[in-house]
Amino acid sequence: MPATIHDVAKLAGVGIGTVSSVLNNSRPVNETTRQKVLAAVAELDFVPNPSGRRLSMGKTHTIAVIITYFTTASQFERLRGVMSVIAESDYDISLFAIETIPQRQRVFQTVPRRGRVDGLLIFSLNPTKDDLRRIRQENIPAVLVEGYHPELPHIFLDDVAAARNAVQYLIDLGHQKIAYISDYLDDLFSSGFNRNRYMGYRQALEAAGLRVRPEYHRQGWQSRENGRQMALDLLNLPDPPTAIFAFSDELALGVLEAARDLELKVPDDLSVVGYDDIELAHFAQLTTVRQNLFESGVQGVELLLDTIENPHASPTQLQLPTKLVIRKTTTVPKDKAVSGQSVNSDHSGLDKKTSL
Amino acid sequence: MPATIHDVAKLAGVGIGTVSSVLNNSRPVNETTRQKVLAAVAELDFVPNPSGRRLSMGKTHTIAVIITYFTTASQFERLRGVMSVIAESDYDISLFAIETIPQRQRVFQTVPRRGRVDGLLIFSLNPTKDDLRRIRQENIPAVLVEGYHPELPHIFLDDVAAARNAVQYLIDLGHQKIAYISDYLDDLFSSGFNRNRYMGYRQALEAAGLRVRPEYHRQGWQSRENGRQMALDLLNLPDPPTAIFAFSDELALGVLEAARDLELKVPDDLSVVGYDDIELAHFAQLTTVRQNLFESGVQGVELLLDTIENPHASPTQLQLPTKLVIRKTTTVPKDKAVSGQSVNSDHSGLDKKTSL
DNA sequence: CTGTTAGCGCATTCAA
């Protein structure tokens, strides 16, 4: 069994209070005794037992990261952002992935507890009334990343504008038949951002006097494979779209696969726009709405850490910028194309960016 | 402040021992009092404080997952495997990402402690002598995933054979100028598997009577961008390779980007083989060595959970199978190609697999 | 400046 603070105290010939003081700099200690203690600590290779200190201090030094869509690359990039700042702090990360409704319930019932974690970082999920009640009752700091709640600090995007802007870009290119594929518009996992992106999509169409066709909107669980299926369905329609706007890059990659399956050339036969700008969007040369995922993770923990330190500040809301990154999956539709000319004909390899 | 076991006991009109017994089924309790306790638990929405529990039981119900190369998709797929089994257990996951030597030291110095975690799951890292000493001294269960140590349970691949097989395939296609790009052959982060893959590469060349050219081996930190750089260097050689075998898919994707930069056609101008078969290898139609990453995570935790339950079993070693998955980034080299014929000319979309 | 003690919340042993 590992050494305890008592072993150290005995070996150093001091009391346990002194050892604790040395370890935590909690009160001045005579330099000589200090050295004796340090020597004993080194000798015994002593590291304080976290359970003991947690119990005593009423602080866990642990942050729960609650993640839905744990299968997607975008969540991983956020998590990487989180880990990069956590590595330099003295907090631990406890990871909770939720994929199903029962899991969601179990996690929200047991995790947001004082004595269990010091704070909650919640990705892409809006808390329900019950969730919020528990969070407030336990008085536990919580930050939403890609989520929204008036009473909780959160990091969000202007999804309506970003989506509208992206679809507007397609319209400007000359597209009139633009489809939208997305996650389910209303389920327990939606953070509402899905709905917002859909709204932006509609707004752009309506502003251009284009009809919103219900058959051009497909919904399904987030995965590349589902993106492929939904795109296949759309492209097999009697009057298929010439452009597809996807709720996420994950789905957009599926669209690209579907185009390949059907031997359609992208962008000439089909334009595709994604959302997120995951690392692989660059590889796939996907035109997409960039949100800085890594950064959202970084800002999220930092905000949470602040909130833990300073619990009584009013909830901060942080809006992250988005950018339409134009790469090589979008161009003018075939019937509008002037022969021999293509909007995306350059091969500079440089991303062209349009500020939102 | 949340309710404690004392609050429950008082409300139910019983002793705390009884409450504990009900909660843990640790001794028979009269059905009537049992119901009273349960009612009080529900009323107060009581959940035991884990720190108290841990301290008392000397068990943390927490597993540390130590991950290097946390930036890569392959590690994420492993982690997903881990989370899928953890969700059904009553263990928590504590995540430690290590990217630098100091981080590595700090993590291995503080994390493998009884009272801190119940077990260690280590990804793609071989423990040093010091690491092992601490692990044994603390008597803490540890499992290596994509790692090797004679005294520790581990999950590994036959990397030598898998790499040899992959390079052999390139040779069979007619390639003679085959390069290898990899992680640094010897740094503290290498799990030795890198060296093994290099060995397989050499063996295949030597068996075919091909010269091993030092300038055809490049080393660099794992990232797509580095893969691109290394490939660029290789392809700008006076006598460039006609095929590149990459230590990982991450690097291989960088090679594909480099080819695009140079306007080389893959596979006609350059064949590329990766290693791992991450999800995006499918999207990129990359020929690669498949190791089932998700599965390795699953097997890893399961093995660890077993070891925690049953600490005195002798260390299990599990070899996972690999498969060369042939997609569309490999073909016969240009000078050998019979005009109009291409080995990979079919477009069935089905992966052709070769068992190792 | 430092040793001693109380108590954090729980499981468990010892009595009853």
Place this chain on the structure above:
DNA sequence: TTGAATGCGCTAACAG
């Protein structure tokens, strides 16, 4: 079958 007492390892308040 159950209540009370003990201790897990630590921090912090208290007393010197």
